[in-house]
Amino acid sequence: MAEFTETGAARPRRSCLYMPGTNARAHEKAKTLAADVLIFDLEDSVAPDAKEAARAQVSAAIAAGGFGRREIVVRVNAMGTPWAEADLRAAAASGVHAVVLPKVAGPDQVRAAGDLLDAEGAGARLWAMVETARAVLCAPEIAAAHSRLVLFAMGLEDLAKELHAEIDGARTNLLYALERSLLAARAHGLGAIDAVYPAFTDDAGFAAACAQGRGLGFDGKQVIHPRQIAPANAAFAPSAAAISEAKAIIAAFAEAAGKGQHVAVLDGRMVEALHAAEAQRVVDFAAAIAALEGEPTA
């Protein structure tokens, strides 16, 4: 499996594609797809009587490799289920980049999973799914629970089910959960990935959801179908216009700094150090995407 270094928010995770752990065709197909992240799922897309077989199949697929530059992730079954420990041990042994812990109910579960990975001597990082009422309410404690934790992944389908909510187009009724989780993630230096959009043939709805997630501050989108990859990659990458604007901001601030000033003006707008820093993040992220896309895909 390709090695990569964690660069926090700069590691592109624009599109995180789920594949049922038992779907060999999807695992093969993924080698040709432009997803930044591949998530082999052992949880809700796998029937209870297929859990053991899926675990073995996923470990074998990861060991066989061929996924090139893509970040490889396994979603295990939730802590407290009969499969969680064996899933975590198998994921640790397979050398995956990260393990997704679903239906997190509190910080103790993240600590227990992280400690188990520590004991196994695994290199895997942890992602926590925020998809229960408890997880939203104790998101700050979960975000600080273990040093392996690098990211929150939103799960709005499970959350809506628990709340008895109906997800509307603009997700207004779930905005509090999205924003609270994002605040907790950023306060603890974590990445944050927006929820899946299940209606995978609804291109306009998907684009709107991506634009909303991007605007809120999410790093990328969990996706379920190849058709959603290109639009997610586009939505969560800085546009050409955003990159040139960022470069202009950096240049304007550097010019002012050269004259001993700490405030610049660009096109009638004030530019301060914080704007230059954010512009630098945009330029660095664009460079990380270009570097990733320049790597071999298989």
Ligand code: COA
């Ligand atoms: N990963 C990789 N390839 C996928 C894929 C996925 N998630 N979903 C579909 N494909 C492939 C199919 O294999 C097919 O390729 P092929 O014709 O070369 O074999 C192509 O994309 C078109 O698939 P399509 O016929 O449109 O989809 P489908 O009806 O077979 O499957 C789903 C639809 C929703 C069942 C399927 O996309 C899926 O299983 N998604 C992931 C579900 C999941 O993991 N859920 C858990 C997290 S929420």
Ligand code: MG
């Ligand atoms: Mg879920």
